[in-house]
Amino acid sequence: MGLSSKILKASLVVFAIAFPLLLIVTLMYQNSLYDHFEQLPREKVFGERIQNITVEGLRATDKSNAVPEVQKDSSQQTRITREKLVNGLLPTSGFDEESCLSRFESYLYRKTSPHKPSPYLISKLRNYEKLHQRCGPHTRFYNRTIIKIIKSGTKGAATNCKYIVWTPANGLGNRMMSMVATFLYAVLTERVLLVQFNTDMVGLFCEPFPSSSWILPENFPFINNKRYKETYESLLHKDKENNSQLIAPSVLHLNLQHTHNSPERFFHCDHSQDLLQKVAVLIFMSDQYFVSSLFIISSFNQELSKMFPKKDTIFHYLGRYLFHPSNEVWGTINRFYQAYLAKADERVGLQIRLFNPDLTPYETIMGQILNCTLQHKILPELDTRNGAVASPRKTQTLKSVLVASLHPEYGENLKAMYLSKPTVTGEIVGVYQPSHEEKQKSFDNTHNIKALTEMYLLSFCDVLVTSSASTFGYVAQSLGALKPWILHKALDANIPSPACVRDFSMDPCYHHPPTHDCRGNSAHDLPYTSKCADYSFGVKLS
Numbered sequence: 001m002g003l004s005s006k007i008l009k010a011s012l013v014v015f016a017i018a019f020p021l022l023l024i025v026t027l028m029y030q031n032s033l034y035d036h037f038e039q040l041p042r043e044k045v046f047g048e049r050i051q052n053i054t055v056e057g058l059r060a061t062d063k064s065n066a067v068p069e070v071q072k073d074s075s076q077q078t079r080i081t082r083e084k085l086v087n088g089l090l091p092t093s094g095f096d097e098e099s100c101l102s103r104f105e106s107y108l109y110r111k112t113s114p115h116k117p118s119p120y121l122i123s124k125l126r127n128y129e130k131l132h133q134r135c136g137p138h139t140r141f142y143n144r145t146i147i148k149i150i151k152s153g154t155k156g157a158a159t160n161c162k163y164i165v166w167t168p169a170n171g172l173g174n175r176m177m178s179m180v181a182t183f184l185y186a187v188l189t190e191r192v193l194l195v196q197f198n199t200d201m202v203g204l205f206c207e208p209f210p211s212s213s214w215i216l217p218e219n220f221p222f223i224n225n226k227r228y229k230e231t232y233e234s235l236l237h238k239d240k241e242n243n244s245q246l247i248a249p250s251v252l253h254l255n256l257q258h259t260h261n262s263p264e265r266f267f268h269c270d271h272s273q274d275l276l277q278k279v280a281v282l283i284f285m286s287d288q289y290f291v292s293s294l295f296i297i298s299s300f301n302q303e304l305s306k307m308f309p310k311k312d313t314i315f316h317y318l319g320r321y322l323f324h325p326s327n328e329v330w331g332t333i334n335r336f337y338q339a340y341l342a343k344a345d346e347r348v349g350l351q352i353r354l355f356n357p358d359l360t361p362y363e364t365i366m367g368q369i370l371n372c373t374l375q376h377k378i379l380p381e382l383d384t385r386n387g388a389v390a391s392p393r394k395t396q397t398l399k400s401v402l403v404a405s406l407h408p409e410y411g412e413n414l415k416a417m418y419l420s421k422p423t424v425t426g427e428i429v430g431v432y433q434p435s436h437e438e439k440q441k442s443f444d445n446t447h448n449i450k451a452l453t454e455m456y457l458l459s460f461c462d463v464l465v466t467s468s469a470s471t472f473g474y475v476a477q478s479l480g481a482l483k484p485w486i487l488h489k490a491l492d493a494n495i496p497s498p499a500c501v502r503d504f505s506m507d508p509c510y511h512h513p514p515t516h517d518c519r520g521n522s523a524h525d526l527p528y529t530s531k532c533a534d535y536s537f538g539v540k541l542s
């Protein structure tokens with residue numbers, strides 16, 4: 001017995017030394033392959049595609065979809081290669097271009113971004129992609145983790161891979177807010193992000209991570225399972241009773257929705273994060289852009305500051321990184337853009353969301369829109385002199401106004417107005433409203449396709465006018481790197497004064513930040529934030 005146990009020990013020691021060595025050698029080999037790939041000329045990496053800057057995919061599907069012709073001189077080419085991959089933000093390999101055209105074509109519709117992602121952010125994203133490839137659905141590590149958790153019962157299991165499962169709450173704008181925040185949390189905590197898309201979100205987005213999937217497998221055993229129902233609330237409760245003796249569960253439900261006013265508020269505290277770190281699978285629900293609360297957690301603060309030297313760019317980068325409309329959605333975006341926006345000299349996006357349509361008559365909102373857009377010269381005044389006629393000019397400028405609203409009358413009225421009289425500036429104003437549905441529906445896939453289409457089209461505009469507290473507008477402004485004019489919320493039949501105000505930052509507003517500090521005392525300030533201009537409880541990064 002003694003001898004065999006010695007042999008066993010010896011072989012364990014050998015294995016313990018050999019395995020890491022083997023791993024290092026394998027990783028070095030992979031890295032050298034990767035480096036080699038990086039040093040190849042761009043043409044080699046992208047094959048012929050980079051030379052054919054006009055987009056073959058679009059041509060093949062629809063001949064009328066002419067895309068801006070771009071000349072092939074070399075400085076143009078590097079600009080395009082760079083923009084194509086959003087300044088290094090997107091991975092250079094692991095995707096089939098045809099299966100997700102928007103990933104490679106969005107840059108054609110956007111002005112050159114004035115922002116550049118930090119090398120540190122880029123390296124964090126590349127590392128995250130490796131983690132996701134290693135631990136993503138149906139990999140060896142994923143299978144092992146699942147089995148290990150099932151075997152360990154409800155007690156904590158130490159696993160190689162840890163997960164955060166994003167589950168949907170509220171409308172599409174809110175969901176995109178919480179997806180970005182959850183992804184950032186996943187990057188910071190080295191968890192793999194899996195998303196549960198119910199039927200109303202299927203087919204909206206492409207896969208964001210190369211050679212893997214972010215879709216939660218259908219047979220994921222820990223969701224809707226009575227055995228795994230421990231909540232963060234009960235964990236905190238046990239922790240209070242038992243202090244450091246606590247055994248964290250393997251699976252935990254965490255709800256950070258704004259309606260859920262409970263100990264979840266302590267999520268932003270170091271101690272909570274220490275507890276959560278031990279949990280293998282977090283089932284997560286939120287409808288908030290809770291990014292600024294992550295800055296309170298001391299272990300995250302430094303990382304975040306290195307990743308984002310400019311803090312109001314967080315959604316801008318992560319949104320452009322994560323959200324690529326599927327080919328179906330992209331087709332609609334592209335056709336609408338070509339038909340109504342492509343030829344304009346300036347594009348104005350007008351997003352009108354009414355939270356209390358019964359309190360504010362149509363005339364109030366219309367008056368407010370006109371007051372805001374005319375006063376700030378976003379739209380030209382009408383030439384109301386008797387007999388004024390537009391003198392035809394050779395170089396007439398065209399302003400295209402894209403109206404996104406659930407109500408058709410705003411677009412129709414504005415259109416009729418600019419057809420009735422010439423403008424004092426001589427500009428031609430065209431007004432287009434892609435869709436309108438009287439009520440926001442949260443559980444309908446076609447509704448979400450329309451919503452995503454409009455958010456994207458708005459993000460391609462040069463100037464944005466948005467409604468207060470609308471996450472729909474937040475998505476458009478951050479993706480487009482735009483500081484919008486915000487229409488103040490009308491409370492009654494009077495036009496608010498001033499009608500609108502220019503936002504100070506393009507990052508979304510965190511509507512319901514924590515109201516307590518980590519000892520449970522009342523309000524404290526979140527670092528790097530200011531009060532939102534459109535929502536008095538909210539704060540945003542600037």
Ligand SMILES: *[C@@H]1O[C@H](CO)[C@@H](O)[C@H](O)[C@H]1NC(C)=O
Binds near residue numbers: 049051052
């Ligand atoms: C690029 O364009 C050339 C000539 O226009 C064509 O022969 C070639 O097949 C194109 N490449 C791809 C990848 O479509």
Ligand SMILES: *[C@@H]1O[C@H](CO)[C@@H](O)[C@H](O)[C@H]1NC(C)=O
Binds near residue numbers: 140
């Ligand atoms: C993981 O398990 C699934 C079945 O649940 C199987 O199809 C897949 O091949 C497994 N992956 C590996 C790498 O063994």
Ligand SMILES: *[C@@H]1O[C@H](CO)[C@@H](O)[C@H](O)[C@H]1NC(C)=O
Binds near residue numbers: 238241245246247
């Ligand atoms: C408290 O700790 C003890 C000892 O580790 C353990 O047996 C008991 O189950 C714990 N109680 C709770 C509520 O976690």
Ligand SMILES: *[C@@H]1O[C@H](CO)[C@@H](O)[C@H](O)[C@H]1NC(C)=O
Binds near residue numbers: 498
């Ligand atoms: C907008 O309203 C303000 C008062 O709040 C008024 O002073 C201003 O003249 C109005 N501008 C236009 C263009 O109607």
